[in-house]
Amino acid sequence: MRSKTFRGGIHPSEFKHLTEHKIIEKACIPERVIVPLQQHIGAPTECIIEKDTHVKAGQPLSKAIKLISVPVHASISGLVKSIEFHPNPLGTKSLAVTIEHDGSDDSTFTEQDPDINNMDPDILLKKIKTAGIAGMGGASFPTHVKLTPPSDKKINTLLINGVECEPFLTADHRLMLEKSDEILKGIHILTRILRVRHTIIGIEKNKPDAIQLMQKKTKRLKKISVIPLPVKYPQGGEKQLIQAALNRQVPSGGLPMDVECVVQNVGTVFAVYEAIYFNKPLIERVVTVTGPGITEPKNILARIGTPFKDLIEFCGGYTPTASKILNGGPMMGIAQVTDDVPVVKGTSGILVLDQLSSKIPEESTCISCARCVDICPMKLMPNRIASYIEHNRIEDAEKYGLLDCIECGSCTYICPAKRHLVHYIKFGKMLYNERRVSS
Ligand code: SF4
Ligand code: SF4
CATH class of the missing domain: 3.40.50.11540 (NADH-ubiquinone oxidoreductase 51kDa subunit)
Structure with missing residues (x-):
């Protein structure tokens, strides 16, 4: 008999009422877009455009040179102003093409x-x-x-x-x-x-x-x-x-x-x-811009490369208590240090929390309640894995399924001791990858 569910999981508050009945609005074409040359998992792409070139929306900016890779395209019509490293919403810096809008909406697709x-x-x-x-x-x-x-x-x-x-x-x-x-x-x-x-x-x-x-x-x-x-x-x-x-x-x-x-x-x-x-490349997507830090939450059809701040302005700007910006939702989203990062292909939401909701609780000692184990959808022992990582025992963490973790954050959410379990796990994965590359 079909189970119609999976093992574990949690029921966080949904907060979808802020935008679930709001139709998708088309954002204005931004004055500039910042298009990172890699927005996918896999091999980087090779830039095929030069500074000061005029491009149309839909024109390729890079080409994929490996199988697990996809090109990126100009999302607006305009002039390529720069090709340089720029902060991206994944929390790093990557090579990106900045295009200044020419006022038209010329495109390559029909x-x-x-x-x-x-x-x-x-x-x-x-x-x-x-x-x-x-x-x-x-x-x-x-x-x-x-x-x-x-x-x-x-x-x-x-x-x-x-x-x-x-x-x-x-x-x-x-x-x-x-x-x-x-x-x-x-x-x-x-x-x-x-x-x-x-x-x-x-x-x-x-x-x-x-x-x-x-x-x-x-x-x-x-x-x-x-x-x-x-x-x-x-x-x-x-x-x-x-x-x-x-x-x-x-x-x-x-x-x-x-x-x-x-x-x-x-x-x-x-x-x-x-x-x-x-014949239209992936140059725009729907983004939910929401949260207690946004004046008028909306679902927006936005061009790839649009700075977060433009979309936030389109939603009436920040509320006075706005505090923290996330690329994505509260469970798996990535905190941003600036709102001058661009929407990328994987940006499904921009969440702005207020001072109250963005407070990170202080950790205390694990009380071995096993709640994190009960709810882990991957049947892992998050408490054990995190403890190994804290003690720099990465191989042991790997034996306990470090790499199977999908970083859903459910364990952190449920933990009564407010242990930052998913942060330890992400850190552990980073150490694991570094060691694998250097060995
Ligand atoms: S973040 Fe990883 S360890 Fe924690 S509940 Fe999700 S899958 Fe399990
Ligand atoms: S939920 Fe928190 S306190 Fe309970 S076992 Fe897991 S890490 Fe320890």
């Missing part, structure tokens, strides 16, 4: 009339790669790679991730409500490429309108089912969603393809639709 059923799947795949599409649920893994599993891996199910379990964020929810037909066209493209017979759309029950709409639209489509899922964090994690929707367990260190499945986020599916129906 509407197509594709006959998907008769198109060569390899051509569809190539277009997805050329469009620079990488997972838009936050992981930013190149989409064309996920769509080309090795020949010994048989895929029988395409699983569409409409869960959006992170508190505050509503970008995917709104996309499902406002672009359902386009998402279904995107699914059709993906099923052609993967040659799968069955597609499941997983949506949490806190989005009843999206469930109802998608069920209505797929009523006559026998190969697509919409599965309402109980609300639980981190159900949007690939492994947790596969467990909940398909009752299949991805092995430790394994991938969804090991259980005959490919998972794609609804935002990514929409980007695939645009790439095939408009």
